[in-house]
Amino acid sequence: MPAFSWLALFFGAFYFVYGAYLPFWSLWLEGIGVSAEAIGMLLGAGMAIRFAGNLMVMGRIKGAAQLLPVTRLLCLLSLLAFLGFYLSHQLWWLVALTLVANFIYPTLMPMGEALATRMVLQTQLDYGKVRLCGSAAFILASTLVGALITDWGSQWVLHIMVLGLGLMLLLSWLPLRPAPQDVKGERAHASLRDTLKSAAVRRFLLVTALLQGSHAAYYGFSAIHWKAAGYSGTTIGYLWALGVVAEIAMFAADKRYFSRFGAQRLFLIGAIGCLLRWGLLGATTEFGVLLFAQLLHGVTFCISHLGAVRFMTRGLAPEQLIPTQALYAALSLGITVAALMTLSGLLFEPLGGGIFFIMALVVLPVFVLRLKPEHPSSA
Structure with missing residues (x-):
């Protein structure tokens, strides 16, 4: 199967599951009786363990040929992990399974990105167009799950995720052509430690950690906050879907x-969007403002993520791609979001929507940080 079609299907399946998980997992936890503070702890612990999962799995990949077999194994283990949530709702079990599931499943995100950036090098793949297929699937899932939980209850979050994980496992076994391979003349892959010695990479990780980490309150508590303001699960699903529509537009226009x-x-455009978006979400839950704020998701997440892709594909040597991808997923999309999500859980009951103002403060250093690219094209 051509690289574009394979990656479009894979991203579609992954983000379909993510479209159920990210907006609504907190509501699933709330539905089984978990407190807001415990939800923050579980979500934060899950994001934190991603740090270890991403580094341990991605760090052991020594060549592009290993990407596809490892992806297939992770798909299988992810399905088994989430099936475990049907067995018990005891807090100790939820903690243990949250750690296991988040060690495995989120690593599929950097694996998919690593496959995509490898195809950019091998086939000049249009990354934006293939990635928007994932965004479209996210919209479908968030809309579907929002309607299902309104009519049938929050238990449907887990049901849809398990169905999506089964589909992703089947799709991962389709043949990928061309197969991922190292670029001719490419040196051995740099280690994570050697990659971190690069000043350019360190500055890149700091900037992306601030931009992506500022989404923690949105990911963890927007659904609960909007539900408390009187919005139904269906409306919340539509709001999340609108954000991803904006994301699709940005990917398509890239x-x-x-x-x-x-x-x-x-990155600077993304930071400006973050200041505006988090300020609006912290100030009001008025529907018209929420619509505008959700359209800004195309700036706060998508433009920031495109900046990361731009840096990695234009500013790094090929042998640095996989380790930098691992560090980006672990630090910027993992441990930083985990820490800020845990903080959001602690502050949500006393501050409510005020936690979004904290997120706005997080992005301020981006305006004074400057990348030190190894190649001028990434500046």
Whole structure:
């Protein structure tokens, strides 16, 4: 199967599951009787263990040929892990299974990104277009699950996730052509430690950690916050879907309108969007404002993520791609979000929507940080 089709299906399956998990997992936990503080702890612990999972799994990949077999194994283990949530709702079991599931399942995100960036190098893949297939699947899942939990209850969050994980496992076994392989003349992959010695990589990780970490309150508590304001699960699903519609538009426009922009400019645009979006979400739950704030997801997440892709594909040597991808997933999308999500859980009851103002403060250093690219094209 051609790389574009394979990756479109894989991203579609992964983000379909993620579209059920990210907006609604907190509601599933609330539905089985878990307190807000415990939800924050579970979500934070899950995000934190991603740090270890991403580093341990991605760090052991020594060549591009290993990407596909490891992806298939992770799909199987992810399905088994989430099936475990049917067995018990005791807090100790939820903690243990949260750690296991989040060690395995989220690692599929950097694996998919590593496969995609490898195909960018091998086939000049249009990353934006293939990635928007995942965003479309996210919309489908968030809309579907929002409607299901309104009519049938929050237990449908887990049901849809398990169905999606089964589909992803089947799709992962389709043949990928061309197979991932190292670029001719490419040196041996750098270690994580050697990669971290690069000043450019360290600065990149700090900037992306602040931008992506600021989404922690949104990921963990927007659904609960909006539900408390009187919005139904269906409406919450639509709000999340609207954010991803904006994301799709940005991914679709990437090659035509944003390809001339380097990582630095994209990160600054993302930071401006974060200040505006988190300020609005902290100030009000008025529906019109929520609609506008959700459209800004295309800036706060998508433009920031495109900046990361731009830096990795234009500013790094090929042998640095996989370790930098692992560090980006572990630090920027993992441990930083985990810490800020745990903080959000502790502050949500006393502050409510005020936790979004804290997220706005997080992105301020991005305006004074400057990347130190190893190649001018990533500036």
